[in-house]
Amino acid sequence: MAEKRLMYGNHALVEGIIYAGCRFFAGYPITPQNEVPEYMSIRMNEVGGVFLQTESEIAAINMLFGAGAAGVRATTSSSSPGISLMQEGISYIAGADIPVLVINIVRGGPGLGNIAPAQSDYYQATKGGGHGDYFTITLAPNSAQELFEFPKLAFELAEKYRNPALILADGLLGQMMEPVEFTFEPIDPGKLPEKDYALTGCRGRPRRVVRSYDLRPGKLEELNWKRYKKYQEIIKNEQRYETFNDKDAGLIIIAYGTCARVASAAMKMARDKNLKVGLLRPITLWPFPKDKVAQLSERIKDFLVVEMNCGQMIDDVRMATQFRSRIHFLGRPGGGVPTPPEVLKKIEEIMGGGR
Amino acid sequence: MKLIFGRPAGLTDVKQRYCPGCGHGIVHRLVAELLVELNIRERAVGIAPVGCSVFADEYFNCDMIQPPHGRGPAVATGIKRARPDCILFSYQGDGDLAAIGTAETVHAAARNENITLIFINNAIYGMTGGQLAPTTLPGMRSTTSVQGRDIVKQGYPIKVCELLAGLDGPYYLVRCAVNTPKNIIRTKKALKTAFQNQINNKGFSLVEILSMCPTGWGMTPVQAKKWIGEVMSKYYPLGEFRNLAKEEK
Numbered sequence: 001m002a003e004k005r006l007m008y009g010n011h012a013l014v015e016g017i018i019y020a021g022c023r024f025f026a027g028y029p030i031t032p033q034n035e036v037p038e039y040m041s042i043r044m045n046e047v048g049g050v051f052l053q054t055e056s057e058i059a060a061i062n063m064l065f066g067a068g069a070a071g072v073r074a075t076t077s078s079s080s081p082g083i084s085l086m087q088e089g090i091s092y093i094a095g096a097d098i099p100v101l102v103i104n105i106v107r108g109g110p111g112l113g114n115i116a117p118a119q120s121d122y123y124q125a126t127k128g129g130g131h132g133d134y135f136t137i138t139l140a141p142n143s144a145q146e147l148f149e150f151p152k153l154a155f156e157l158a159e160k161y162r163n164p165a166l167i168l169a170d171g172l173l174g175q176m177m178e179p180v181e182f183t184f185e186p187i188d189p190g191k192l193p194e195k196d197y198a199l200t201g202c203r204g205r206p207r208r209v210v211r212s213y214d215l216r217p218g219k220l221e222e223l224n225w226k227r228y229k230k231y232q233e234i235i236k237n238e239q240r241y242e243t244f245n246d247k248d249a250g251l252i253i254i255a256y257g258t259c260a261r262v263a264s265a266a267m268k269m270a271r272d273k274n275l276k277v278g279l280l281r282p283i284t285l286w287p288f289p290k291d292k293v294a295q296l297s298e299r300i301k302d303f304l305v306v307e308m309n310c311g312q313m314i315d316d317v318r319m320a321t322q323f324r325s326r327i328h329f330l331g332r333p334g335g336g337v338p339t340p341p342e343v344l345k346k347i348e349e350i351m352g353g354g355r
Numbered sequence: 356m357k358l359i360f361g362r363p364a365g366l367t368d369v370k371q372r373y374c375p376g377c378g379h380g381i382v383h384r385l386v387a388e389l390l391v392e393l394n395i396r397e398r399a400v401g402i403a404p405v406g407c408s409v410f411a412d413e414y415f416n417c418d419m420i421q422p423p424h425g426r427g428p429a430v431a432t433g434i435k436r437a438r439p440d441c442i443l444f445s446y447q448g449d450g451d452l453a454a455i456g457t458a459e460t461v462h463a464a465a466r467n468e469n470i471t472l473i474f475i476n477n478a479i480y481g482m483t484g485g486q487l488a489p490t491t492l493p494g495m496r497s498t499t500s501v502q503g504r505d506i507v508k509q510g511y512p513i514k515v516c517e518l519l520a521g522l523d524g525p526y527y528l529v530r531c532a533v534n535t536p537k538n539i540i541r542t543k544k545a546l547k548t549a550f551q552n553q554i555n556n557k558g559f560s561l562v563e564i565l566s567m568c569p570t571g572w573g574m575t576p577v578q579a580k581k582w583i584g585e586v587m588s589k590y591y592p593l594g595e596f597r598n599l600a601k602e603e604k
């Protein structure tokens with residue numbers, strides 16, 4: 001049986017990054033994710049990896065561009081304002097088709113906002129984020145276990161499609177202590193396959209160039225269409241989600257991350273009152289599990305979207321349901337976290353008490 | 356027979372798109388020659404900036420990467436730390452290195468990162484059409500200082516070597532020029548030292564090169580060379596600002 005340890009979410013995340021065979025981390029301190037670089041600095045030292053505390057998030061993402069282009073697994077971690085600073089770099093990385101892992105422990109915004117948990121960077125994470133036509137694969141863990149497991153998954157997807165990947169979490173998940181099962185053997189970075197784009201010096205092969213620009217007439221358009229096809233492939237193959245109690249449900253809550261945990265508790269309370277409530281938890285935010293939502297919407301009249309923002313994922317839900325169902329919303333922006341009774345109240349408003 | 360004026364193997368066959376009399380082409384040639392002479396072409400990863408020399412990624416015959424404006428030193432750091440056997444050179448203009456990328460430059464120097472920065476100071480934003488650069492001289496005209504740089508409103512230029520010499524980190528800081536054959540030979544020697552420092556794991560080297568931009572300066576190539584000798588190198592004195600190799604002896 002795999003080893004089990006009681007851990008903070010943030011520490012589980014660090015172990016997951018090390019276990020995924022990543023030996024390169026660059027980042028700049030920001031609350032609420034400081035435990036990540038702090039613990040990472042110790043762990044990278046132990047495993048002989050690279051840890052860089054940078055002068056800014058701009059430097060961090062560009063160091064990742066370099067390390068990713070050199071063919072190694074590279075990670076940065078930050079929170080909302082820092083992720084905003086990284087957007088130009090992420091756009092270049094996407095434009096050069098380089099896999100890297102970016103972690104956003106989202107906090108309340110806009111601006112300096114606050115350091116409370118939030119989901120207000122959903123648009124930024126799932127609609128591109130920086131300039132140009134691109135998307136980033138976005139995973140939304142909701143437990144310390146998934147914080148441990150998702151870095152590996154994120155690297156696998158990033159490398160399969162040669163695209164940056166994001167893990168979108170919040171401070172609540174990071175601060176929580178939970179048992180974590182070490183479900184896979186640590187990956188030896190030396191045993192990962194060589195990358196055919198990696199900048200390593202051109203001994204014995206033609207030189208390689210990593211870039212995002214192409215000024216030849218029509219060529220950049222071609223390249224964007226090629227990347228568009230890649231994105232269509234990702235959308236087709238990689239929609240991930242979990243459903244609970246959806247078979248007999250009259251109402252389905254859609255929520256991810258911390259909100260999914262809150263929603264799950266509310267669902268149980270509702271079931272105790274004989275209200276037939278189900279839950280769909282998106283695991284990939286991009287690609288959004290639109291096929292499942294579309295399928296459910298053929299039968300489900302009411303969806304309740306719960307988010308820690310003013311309503312961002314709700315747009316993707318509306319689109320997926322093609323407006324066939326009624327979409328209800330419970331949101332808490334600015335660092336507010338909805339409570340299970342709050343969600344239950346909303347459920348009762350929609351379904352009427354005890355049906 | 357030795358080929359004296361052919362294209363060095365450190366350059367590709369791609370035709371370079373610089374204006375007549377531009378300093379970029381001269382420096383490209385020097386770097387390319389050194390890639391071969393020091394036998395580092397197959398270990399090298401070069402970084403092309405955003406600026407007139409963005410196409411350096413087509414010109415240098417080695418692995419190349421093209422990062423965002425000013426971030427060359429950060430990208431070089433990432434590659435060097437991931438692949439310590441590679442020889443990293445980041446080729447940058449003054450806007451790239453001393454305006455938008457100042458932080459990355461200063462911090463790479465402070466970390467004594469084992470990389471080589473090649474800094475083309477032409478006192479102007481060549482690529483975007485001749486706007487004021489962080490290195491534009493007081494009184495010098497640009498398209499955003501048509502009356503000449505007004506130090507009251509636009510501040511003073513940044514002297515990069517002098518600035519970095521205030522840090523403990525950097526190993527080698529030198530300012531050269533490519534306006535005369537003698538200065539070109541000196542520039543090559545400085546670039547060679549900078550690469551050798553990296554090969555010997557000594558750390559951060561920056562070679563600043565005063566370089567002609569006849570187009571941005573509104574001069575003929577001949578006038579531009581003369582201006583470096585008579586005006587620009589007076590404001591930016593040539594020479595070494597840091598050479599820790601000498602102190603180690």
Ligand SMILES: Cc1ncc(C[n+]2csc(CCOP(=O)(O)OP(=O)(O)O)c2C)c(N)n1
Pocket residue numbers: 405406407408424447448449450451452475477479480481482483488
């Ligand atoms: C983020 C960003 N801001 C602005 C630009 C526009 N831009 C391109 S080149 C350049 C100036 C380059 O000047 P310099 O670094 O001195 O190089 P030169 O062309 O003189 O060799 C600017 C401002 C850009 N590409 N990216």
Ligand code: SF4
Pocket residue numbers: 372373374376377378379407477481482567568569570571
């Ligand atoms: S504008 Fe200036 S720096 Fe750019 S190619 Fe022409 S001469 Fe060279």
Ligand SMILES: [Mg+2]
Pocket residue numbers: 448449450475476477478479480481488
């Ligand atoms: Mg310039």
